[in-house]
Amino acid sequence: MNTIRYITIVTILASLIASGCVKRFDAEPELTPIDYGTIVDINQVKALYNDELAKIWYNRTPVEITEEWAITGIVTGSDKTDGNLYKEGYLEDASAGVLLKFAATGGFYLGDSVIIKMKGLWLGDYGDFVQIGGTPYTDDGGNLRISGFNKDERMVKVSIDNPSHPTPATINVVKNSSFQGRLVTLENVQFTQGDLGKTYADALSDPPAAANRYLEDCDGNKIIVRSSGYSTFADDLLPEGMGSFTAIVTRFNTDYQLLIRDIDEVQLDGERCMIGAQPLGDPVETLSEDFESFANNEEILIDGWQNLMIKGNRSWQNKIFNSDGYAQATGYNSGLTEMETWLITPPVIVSAAKTLTFRTAKAYWEHESGNHPFALVYSLDYNGSNFHSATWTSLSATVAVESTSDHTFVNSGNVALPIVTGEDAVIAFIYRGSGTESTSYRIDNINITTAK
Amino acid sequence: MVRYKILITFIFASLLSFSAISQEGNVRGILTEKDNSIRVEGARVTDQSGNTLALSGSDGLFSFSHSAGELTVYFxxxxxxxxxxxxxxxEEGVTDLGMITLVRQDEFRTDLPTLTIADSDAEDGMESQTIHGLLSSSSDIFVSTAAYTFGQTRFQIRGYEPRYSDVFINGFRVNDAESGGPIWSNWGGLNDVMRNSVVTTGMDPDGSSFEPVGGMSRVITNASxxxxxIKAVYSLSNRTYRNRAMITWSTGLLDNGWAFTGSYSRRWSQEGYAEGTFYDAHGMFLAVxxxxxxxxxxxxTALNAIYSRGVAGGSTQEAYDLAGSNYYNPYWGYQNGGKRNSRVRSSNKPLITLAHTWKISGNTTLKSTAGYWFGKGGYSALNWYDSEDPRPDYWRKLPSYYTDEADQERIADSWSDPSVSQINWEALYTANKNNLFSVEDAxxxxxxxxTGLRSRYIVEDRRNDISQFQFNTTLTHQTGNFTLTGGLFADLYTGQNFNVVDDLLGGDFWVDIDQFAERDYPDDPDAIQNDLNHPNRIVKEGDIYSHNYSSHQNQVKVWGLAEYSLNRTSLYLGVNLANTSIWREGHTVKGLFPDNSYGNSDILTLTTYGVKAGGEFRLTGRHIFKANALVMTEPPTFRSSFLSPRTRNSTTPGITEEQIxxxxxxxxxxxxxxxxRLTGYYTRFTGLTEVASFYHDELRNFVNHSMTGINKEHYGLEYGAEFKxxxxxxxxxxASLNQFIWTxxxxxxxxxxxxxxxxSSDEVWVKYFRSSGSPQTALSAGVEYSSPNYWWAGITGSWYDNIYLDFNPVSRTRDENGYYPYWEVMEKMPSGFLVDAxxxxxxxINGVNISLTANLSNLTNNKKLITGGFEQYRFxxxxxxxxxxxYYYMYGFNYFINLSIRM
Incomplete structure (x- = not known):
């Protein structure tokens, strides 16, 4: 065979061989747009579950959404931010907010404006809190639960970075079914005194655990703030101030709860307000209180006076013994690690010399040596709400001590109030104790008169 | 006086005949096929060391000179x-061997590729391959059966990992530098031109290198x-590819001393035996x-195998049962009406070598090879950010995740829809098209x-590009009964490892951050960066992301071999000494390890040595005894030397050389x-290292584990006999009866x-566990018929047992109370039987030779034989x-039909 014949044959064969073709199918496919149906209010969708909600919880079954409906709104809760949510999100429109349960995290960010197709999803509840999710399944306890749904196949993102518009509200107002799932902002709220010093949740256990903390307004109304042990702020100490708090309203059985969706929206850095703090009365020249006008065991509530729980949840109580009424504070049976309560008089004008007398008694002394359950102070700049920033100065008086017999009243002697022209002073009777240092302490017959 | 002269002459002649200096005699003969009508041209006549003594001419005639005495000649x-x-x-006159009849080779053995490409699902996606095709042409019946028959079940001779055998092409060692083993797809399709090879499977020296314990294969690609x-081949199959066409052309040795040989092959199929596995390969070869x-x-010699192929992944029995097939492949899904595979292996690595042979004198030869090997290798995979796991057999998507039977049935029924049972590509595009996103401080x-569409799902290509220089020289000197060989080997390898975005799947960009770091350190914008010098990097198709590092491995080796042969005995002693340097060079600063990721790592320098000795005793030419012994150390592979080479420069703690x-x-x-042949062998490995990474479900994070101080013993019997x-x-x-034990x-x-x-730092309780990677027992018996009318047929039955899976070491460590009793025992796979024909x-016809062969494997369609698999790291x-x-199951009935035409 000569070379040319060789080359020809080889070239022909080689080109035949090279022509075998393998298709790769990686061109971008044509996507069918999601046909989400008619947009309706979130309220309307949630209403489909009303009949079930009326039943007792163990008789309820999830409701399938068969209508060709869709909901739209702004994402108010996302599991991407701060880790407080997991495989769930919150969507809100003008009518309501709702909890959505997803099969996986991701793709659903705060500020997204989305449309979600409802048909084929299911409505259910957990602890009476309505949620929208996927096909129900039976968990190992035999309970029917809503699974998470695949959001990618039924959600359309309309725009991003939309600001959210939380509804301004108060603690009492949000405890209503119309607020469930909505984003609200509460003003002038603070964590309760009893919760200060704790963290948002329990990040250190294995596995991390969620926790309930209490938020209160200045009227003493309280609501639970529940945070996940997996959140980024779980191990942070609760802020101690008063201020504004933005969160989503949720519910578990009879408890309404707040869910923090972005820790930066918790801005509690102002001065705390005093719960149960009614306003101080107008300044007086003299005063007299014998605690005879109250019922036994009633919390002391005198017009113009303040009876404050500074630590713990107890204050001065009225007690009657042998027809004598007096104010008593005790840590006994309180379970408190710390108890502190202040009975504060209305302001007394001290331009002229004034004398204070009162009598004290003690019973069942449990305070350790060196610790005394009672203290007496005055303040020239306390105005009824600036408790922490006011200046409190000690006053000395004769008072019941450990060695005094139980139930025996001791006269204070004449306590001279400071003389400051044009000023008035409040006097505070302070009890400090705890569940273990549970001495009972009593005061009676408080009199402030012009000095002679 | 004349009598005296004759006596003297006689004595002198006799003395001469006993003298140490032998005379050269002349040997000749004629090579023919049966009945002498066809003369065999171009046959190589070699001696025991493979040196060519002569080439037969067109009339089958060959002749050469050789020193007098015993000689073993190979045709x-x-x-x-x-x-x-x-x-x-x-020593006098011509030693005429007369007509020597050569018997036609059963071509089915040499034209066939024996590998069924098996891919492990390990996170690092290392290619693991079965025994290699060159062995199937060995004349040793055990070796050729091990390759051709046992190879179907991932059998490895003596259970050795592939990296314990060396492969040379034209003198260039072609083992993959980072994993140590030869990867056969690197020269796939070039069977025709790789036929001329010398293979060993044990310690016996070949004289061309200091072989590792598994022996070596040396492909001779001399164009002449x-x-x-011209030879043209077309094959039809239903294995990993369906069509193969090859053409080889050689000029033979031309009168001007030049010779040219070229080969081009193409293998392709839209789908192989397993669903979704396409194959698209070109092979080319040129020798001058x-x-x-x-x-x-x-x-x-220059060669290259350019290929893309879709991979079939293994899955759990639950997924196989749901899909109704033990060959269910979770890696593909429908797109645009066709099957798109997410895991595609690709390669384009030209190898260029130049070999020089210098006959310095009659008994001294110097052979040298210099070469350069470079190119790209990739393995694609899906990657996802802040999204649901797209894999159809992800454990949370299977019925076993649910406890209630009704739910399990519901999920099982949904598997009739391929968008559930396979990857749902459209859903990935939809998710991306829907993800309008703003990246700050991009x-x-x-x-x-x-602002744009931020892809939540992409296809990435995990690249390992190579650049390797090698120089290899061997000096052989024969003196008297000794053959002395010395060699020098130098290899400089740099691998480039990085990820590239292959397909954004409808999105506009991907952001190069570490999503696991983002979850654990959400307030630390530095920790989440993969490239701290370019934070929040916007990445498009074709861009490098995730990691980028070079793997360096340089080795210099000197070795020597002394062989001593007498009439009946030959002995050898070989030594080698090597110095290997391994280090990582990072090209990006990883946010999590800013001080330990960029630049060069510590350089691991290892000095290793080896000594081997043994011999052969020929009782007669018919009964031969051989013994071999070997003590050597090997450096660890690059892959096992670094804990987490994608993220940092840390070397594996406690890593040592391996001792064998x-x-x-x-x-x-x-x-x-x-x-x-009947062989008994024993091998002990000490100080092996294994490193792996996996996703720990509870920690919701990636975890690395490194096992050091692994000791294994492999021992057994090899038996092979042919009865004419x-x-x-x-x-x-x-028969191959073995034990591969962790000791x-x-x-x-x-x-x-x-x-x-x-x-945790613990002990792994796996003493007396079995190694995976090969059945420990394999037996076969077959009968072949070779007709004088040029047709042949045969049938073989083989039986396999003692197959074990790759076990999870983590579940065999202690917990607070002791260790996990459930996993004390290792699961053994059931034995199986195969029939091949x-x-x-x-x-x-008119001087054109046409041959047609059909190879039918697994005639009984045994689809229950599990050939391998692994325990999941999750537990x-x-x-x-x-x-x-x-599990990986043996393919059912499969065939390979070959038509070859030779002109």
Whole structure:
């Protein structure tokens, strides 16, 4: 065979061989747009579950959404931010907010404006809190639960970075079914005194655990703030101030709860307000209180006076013994690690010399040596709400001590109030104790008169 | 006086005949096929060391000179079975061997690729391959059966990992530098031109290198040694590819001393045996040789196998049952009406070598090879950010995730829809098209906000590109009964490892951050960066992201071999000394490890040595005894030297060289009607290291584990015998009985990938566990018929047992109370039986040779044989059945039909 014949044959064969073709199918496919149906209010969708909600919880079954409906709104809760949510999100429109349960995290960010197709999803509840999710399944306890749904196949993102518009509200107002799932902002709220010093949740256990903390307004109304042990702020100490708090309203059985969706929206850095703090009365020249006008065991509530729980949840109580009424504070049976309560008089004008007398008694002394359950102070700049920033100065008086017999009243002697022209002073009777240092302490017959 | 002269002459002549200096005699003969009508041209006549003594001419005539005495001559010719002759070379006159009949080679063995590409699902996606095709052309019945028959079940001779054998092409060592083993797809499709090879499977020295314990294969690609002419082959199959076409052309040795050989092949299929596995490969080869003069010849060889192929992944039995097939492949899904595979292996690595042979004198030869190997290798995969796991067999998507039967049924029923049972590509595009997103401070520029479709799902390509220089030279000197060989080997390798975005799947960009770091350190914008010098990098198709590092491995080796041969005995002693340097060079600063990721790591320098000795005792030419012993150390591979090379420069703690002690004894018989071998062997490995990464479900993070101080013992019996019942019928019996045992509890250190915190340091309770990777017992028996009318047929039955899976070491460490009793025992796979057959015929028409062969494997369609698999790294002590092992099943009936035309 000569070379040319060789080359020809080889070239022909080689080109035949090279022509075998393998298709790769990686061109971008044509996507069918999601046909989400008619947009309706979130309220309307949630209403489909009303009949079930009326039943007792163990008789309820999830409701399938068969209508060709869709909901739209702004994402108010996302599991991407701060880790407080997991495989769930919150969507809100003008009518309501709702909890959505997803099969996986991701793709659903705060500020997204989305449309979600409802048909084929299911409505259910957990602890009476309505949620929208996927096909129900039976968990190992035999309970029917809503699974998470695949959001990618039924959600359309309309725009991003939309600001959210939380509804301004108060603690009492949000405890209503119309607020469930909505984003609200509460003003002038603070964590309760009893919760200060704790963290948002329990990040250190294995596995991390969620926790309930209490938020209160200045009227003493309280609501639970529940945070996940997996959140980024779980191990942070609760802020101690008063201020504004933005969160989503949720519910578990009879408890309404707040869910923090972005820790930066918790801005509690102002001065705390005093719960149960009614306003101080107008300044007086003299005063007299014998605690005879109250019922036994009633919390002391005198017009113009303040009876404050500074630590713990107890204050001065009225007690009657042998027809004598007096104010008593005790840590006994309180379970408190710390108890502190202040009975504060209305302001007394001290331009002229004034004398204070009162009598004290003690019973069942449990305070350790060196610790005394009672203290007496005055303040020239306390105005009824600036408790922490006011200046409190000690006053000395004769008072019941450990060695005094139980139930025996001791006269204070004449306590001279400071003389400051044009000023008035409040006097505070302070009890400090705890569940273990549970001495009972009593005061009676408080009199402030012009000095002679 | 005359009588006296005759006496003197006689004495002198006799003295001469006993003198140490032998005279050279002349040997000649004629090579023919049966009945002498066809002369065999171009056959290589070689001696025991492989040195070519002569080439037969067109009339089959060969002749050469050789020193008088005993000589073993080998006749190697393409398409013919190798023929061995022991002759006595006369010092006077011509030793005429007369007509030597060569028997036609059963071509089915050499044209067939024996590999069924098996891919492991390990996170690092290392390619693991079965025994290699070159061995199937060995004349040793055990070796060729191990490759051709046992190879279907991932059998490895002596259970050795592939990296314990060396492969050379034209003198260039082609083992993959980072994993150590030869990767056969690197020269796939070039079977025709790789035929001329010398293979060993044990410690016996070949004289061309200091072989590792598994032996070596040496492919000779001298252009002049290929059969002159054109050969075209077309094959049809239903294995990993469906069509193959090859063409080889050689000029033979031309009068001007040049020779050219070229080969081009194409293998392709839209879908192989397993669903969704496409195959698209080109192979090319060129050899150019110049015989400068009788002392110098130069051979240039360049080759490349360019391929893309879709991979089939293994899955759990639950997924196989749901899909209704043990060949269910979770890696593909429908797109645009066709099957798109997410895991595609691709390669384009040209190898260029130049070999020089210099006959310095009659008994001294210097052979050298220099070469350069470079190119790209990739393995694609899905990657996802802040999204649901797209894999259809992800454990949370399977019925076993649910406890209620009704739910399990519901999920099982949904698997009839391929968008559930396979990857739902459209859903990935939809998710991306829906993800309008704003990235702040993009590319590290403050205030630079990039808004667009941020892909949540992409296809990435995990690249390993190579650049390797090698120089290899061997000097052989024969003096008296000694053959002394010395060699120098130098190899400089740099691998480039990085990820590239292959397809954004409808999105506009991907952001190069570490999503696991983002979850653990959400307030630390530095920790989440993969490239701290370019934070929040916007990445598009074709861009490098995730990691980018070079793997460096340089080695210099010197070795020597002394062989001493007498009439009946030959002995050898070999030594080697090597110095290897391994280090990582990072090209990006990883946010989590800013001080330990950029630039060069510590350089691991290892000095290793080896000594081997042994010999052969030929009782007669028919009964031969062999013994070999070996003590050597090997450096660890690059892959096991670094804990987490994608993230940092940390080397594996406690890493050592491997030590290997091995010995074997063989009895070989070569009777007229029986040829066979019986071998007993023992090998002990100490100080092995294994490193792996996996996703720990509870920690929701990646975790690395490194096992050091692994000791194994491999020992067993190898038996192979061929019985020539008649001139046409041969019966083969082969048995391989082995034990591959872990003999020590190794140490394991588990580190969190994210912050290199050591999570536990423990002992792995696996003493007396079995190694995976090969059945420990394999037996076969077959009968072959070779008709004088040029057709042949055969059938073989084989039986396999003692197959074990790759076990999870983590579930064998202690917990607070002791260790996990559920996993104390290792699961053994059931034994299996296979039947294979072949049939073929060849014709000679007008000087054109046509042959047609059909190879039919697994005639009984046994689809229950599990050939391998692995325990998942995820495990749950409370619920042990939650994460069952993943299995690979033997293909059912499969065929390979070959038509070849030779002109």
């Amino acid at each position: 190697n010719a393409d398409s013919y079975q190798r023929f061995i002759l022991h002759i006595q070379v006369r 040694e290929y059969r002159k002419g 040789e110049k015989i400068v003069n009788e002392n110098h010849s130069i051979n240039f 590319n590290g520029i403050p205030g630079n906000t990039v 002690i091995a010995g074997d004894l063989s009895y070989i018989t070569r009777l007229p009607f029986i040829t066979g 019942i008649s001139s046409t019928i041969t019966i083969n019996t082969v 020590k509890n190794p140490e394991i250190i588990i580190t969190q990938d994210n912050n290199s915190e050591i999570l 072949f049939i073929g015929k060849s014709w000679l 749950s002590p409370e619920n042990p059945d939650q994460f069952p092992p993943k």
